[in-house]
Amino acid sequence: MNHVLPVATSAVREAGNKALFLKEAVVETGFGFKVLSEREEAVYSFAGARAALNVEAGLFFDLGGGSLEMVLFENSTIKKILSVPLGGLRLTDLYAGGNGGFSGKNYAKMRKRILELLPGREDLPSDKKLDLVGVGGTIRALARLDQIRDDYPVNKLHNYSMKLNAVESLHQTLHRMKLKEIKRIPSVGQDRARSIIAGSLVVQLLMEKIDFKRLIVSTHGLRDGVLAAFLENPVAYRAGSVEPVMRRTGGQKPIPQTPGRKFIESLFSNGVLTKKERTILLEAAAEMPYLPLANPETLFYVVLESDSVLSHSDQVVMALSLARAQGMKRIDWIQATYQDVLDGSADETVGRISSVISLVDILEKTGSSLTLRFQGRHKVRLKLEGGKKHSPEELLRDTLKEFEDAFDLKISL
Numbered sequence: 001m002n003h004v005l006p007v008a009t010s011a012v013r014e015a016g017n018k019a020l021f022l023k024e025a026v027v028e029t030g031f032g033f034k035v036l037s038e039r040e041e042a043v044y045s046f047a048g049a050r051a052a053l054n055v056e057a058g059l060f061f062d063l064g065g066g067s068l069e070m071v072l073f074e075n076s077t078i079k080k081i082l083s084v085p086l087g088g089l090r091l092t093d094l095y096a097g098g099n100g101g102f103s104g105k106n107y108a109k110m111r112k113r114i115l116e117l118l119p120g121r122e123d124l125p126s127d128k129k130l131d132l133v134g135v136g137g138t139i140r141a142l143a144r145l146d147q148i149r150d151d152y153p154v155n156k157l158h159n160y161s162m163k164l165n166a167v168e169s170l171h172q173t174l175h176r177m178k179l180k181e182i183k184r185i186p187s188v189g190q191d192r193a194r195s196i197i198a199g200s201l202v203v204q205l206l207m208e209k210i211d212f213k214r215l216i217v218s219t220h221g222l223r224d225g226v227l228a229a230f231l232e233n234p235v236a237y238r239a240g241s242v243e244p245v246m247r248r249t250g251g252q253k254p255i256p257q258t259p260g261r262k263f264i265e266s267l268f269s270n271g272v273l274t275k276k277e278r279t280i281l282l283e284a285a286a287e288m289p290y291l292p293l294a295n296p297e298t299l300f301y302v303v304l305e306s307d308s309v310l311s312h313s314d315q316v317v318m319a320l321s322l323a324r325a326q327g328m329k330r331i332d333w334i335q336a337t338y339q340d341v342l343d344g345s346a347d348e349t350v351g352r353i354s355s356v357i358s359l360v361d362i363l364e365k366t367g368s369s370l371t372l373r374f375q376g377r378h379k380v381r382l383k384l385e386g387g388k389k390h391s392p393e394e395l396l397r398d399t400l401k402e403f404e405d406a407f408d409l410k411i412s413l
Contacts, residue, residue: 010066048224088199100179135221138199260360296328
């Protein structure tokens with residue numbers, strides 16, 4: 001079973017019969033479970049989520065059945081790790097009645113206990129604006145309920161953003177329901193129905209107490225972090241050391257500067273691209289070698305359905321831009337389908353980005369470099385150099401004309 005990494009968290013960590021359970025688990029399953037410490041659980045969950053998101057400073061939390069693990073991250077450094085016994089199942093076992101509901105008195109006690117154990121803003125040593133990132137089954141269930149209620153057009157949970165008032169509304173709705181009614185909600189399910197009232201209250205009070213207005217959902221967490229830690233340093237992983245993970249959490253591996261990426265950076269440094277456009281284009285350039293570019297419609301849905309560090313809005317723009325650059329015919333119809341997650345300038349942004357993608361595609365395929373020099377506010381001289389292959393002159397001319405029109409520039413070669 002060398003290809004399986006069995007781990008156990010708070011339920012086993014705190015069990016009085018932990019040793020007996022682990023012994024029986026080996027006998028019954030053949031798996032020797034590694035019981036994660038609070039620190040390991042928090043760091044691995046954070047590392048898994050962090051790698052899949054573009055968050056520079058934030059409070060990452062993993063809400064499980066027995067505990068709430070939190071990591072404060074800022075300036076490429078883990079600043080603080082917190083673990084409190086506020087899991088959804090634990091709270092339900094302590095305060096719910098036999099029918100799974102909460103009496104007014106017990107609900108008030110649970111709320112008071114949650115507020116006592118949650119950190120306050122003064123416990124988070126940071127002057128930066130923090131994002132709140134949530135991991136775990138309760139978070140995913142709340143996000144799916146919110147999407148269904150709002151008829152959200154993007155069918156994905158990762159990097160979905162929920163507002164505080166949405167979390168409050170969902171909790172109130174669930175709190176008014178009977179357990180048998182909650183069990184009938186497909187996005188909650190039989191197993192999570194019993195703990196979601198307590199779990200959603202933890203999320204709500206965490207946001208209120210620290211004054212977070214929105215929650216970013218990550219579908220990547222503990223499992224991703226555990227696997228990455230093991231692959232990077234099996235010895236440290238087995239020894240329970242999270243230091244290698246903590247050292248690498250802030251940095252991204254250097255990305256090779258291909259002709260296309262250099263061109264994107266030159267456009268940004270010269271003020272041609274906005275920061276948002278640069279971010280989308282760099283992500284598109286990184287993904288292009290692995291995408292089905294021959295079929296624009298398939299390309300659109302492959303890009304949109306994959307997990308990305310981009311926000312849903314920016315990912316829709318990237319998918320539309322890539323599809324348009326490959327000649328997709330139904331671009332306006334598809335864009336209208338996702339208009340609820342796009343801003344009013346999306347059409348112009350897609351046109352600008354798709355024109356750059358077309359140029360980047362030529363540069364990457366030919367190995368050419370393209371440099372620019374401004375000769376006035378709207379006049380640019382482009383210099384095309386090198387390359388293993390020559391691009392057809394007509395294709396290059398048409399692509400440059402599209403770029404020229406998209407950015408309102410007058411280009412000379």
